[in-house]
Amino acid sequence: MYGGTHIQSFGLSLFRHCIITVSQSFITILPAPYSEVWFKSGSRATATAISSTANILGSTVGQFIIAAWVKSEYDITRGILYQSILLSVIGCTVVFIPSKPPTPPGFTAAHKRTLSHRQELQTLFTRPKFYLIAFPFGILSGIFNALSFLIFQMCMPYGFTADQCAIAVCLVIIPGLATSLIVSRAADMYLCHKWVLKILAVIMGTGFLAFIWVPPSASIAFLYCISIIISIGVVGSGPIAVEFVAKVVYPLGPEMAIAIM
Numbered sequence: 001m002y003g004g005t006h007i008q009s010f011g012l013s014l015f016r017h018c019i020i021t022v023s024q025s026f027i028t029i030l031p032a033p034y035s036e037v038w039f040k041s042g043s044r045a046t047a048t049a050i051s052s053t054a055n056i057l058g059s060t061v062g063q064f065i066i067a068a069w070v071k072s073e074y075d076i077t078r079g080i081l082y083q084s085i086l087l088s089v090i091g092c093t094v095v096f097i098p099s100k101p102p103t104p105p106g107f108t109a110a111h112k113r114t115l116s117h118r119q120e121l122q123t124l125f126t127r128p129k130f131y132l133i134a135f136p137f138g139i140l141s142g143i144f145n146a147l148s149f150l151i152f153q154m155c156m157p158y159g160f161t162a163d164q165c166a167i168a169v170c171l172v173i174i175p176g177l178a179t180s181l182i183v184s185r186a187a188d189m190y191l192c193h194k195w196v197l198k199i200l201a202v203i204m205g206t207g208f209l210a211f212i213w214v215p216p217s218a219s220i221a222f223l224y225c226i227s228i229i230i231s232i233g234v235v236g237s238g239p240i241a242v243e244f245v246a247k248v249v250y251p252l253g254p255e256m257a258i259a260i261m
Helices: 004-005 010-029 031-038 044-069 073-096 119-126 128-158 162-190 193-217 220-234 237-249 254-261
Strands: none
Touching: 010 128, 010 254, 031 044, 031 237, 031 254, 044 162, 044 237, 128 162, 128 193, 128 220, 128 237, 128 254, 162 193, 162 220, 162 237, 162 254, 193 220, 193 237, 237 254
């Protein structure tokens, strides 16, 4: 990316974005398999929540850091250079992390899978429970991404400012991160993953439905409150949903199901 911006090559910069997009898919599916190998069943949802939170929070913090570094169009190249150096230094630490602990934390981690990836895929597609989870997840992801990306276009014609919409976008993400840590720990302690998902599903549905009346109301408080409700329902349920998928598809690996979803 730095090379593309330094020599002002749009093609090279676009190639960098393609590489990041492909690598991001691997980062998204890593928390569940990592938690399964390193943690026992009573703490896996919490570990998944922390890993997932780090990914989303890192992206959010990175946007603010770049905004602080880049004050004008002439600082873009320097800001990307600093970002590249920072990511490279942090990424080098991955080679020192072992693939698994010396002693498996539980039966699930010790279980050795004998099926090939093709056989796992065929088995996965024959399970009705997978479709009952995958289709709602896909629809929910589409609605949430559309809301977070188009909130400016939906609200600004009704008198909301760009700063107010930007705060709303942050509120769609940050409260859910804190919620995910709390509810994931509660789900691990009381083994109530399914009930937590049901409650959060009602919350997110209520938030999406109420958002219909947010732009015409021109109320900043209404916008912020509904953004927080949506964040709690959607982002807060993410780690628990991932752990629930891992339980549903067992003894298959969770990474295949999560990658498809």
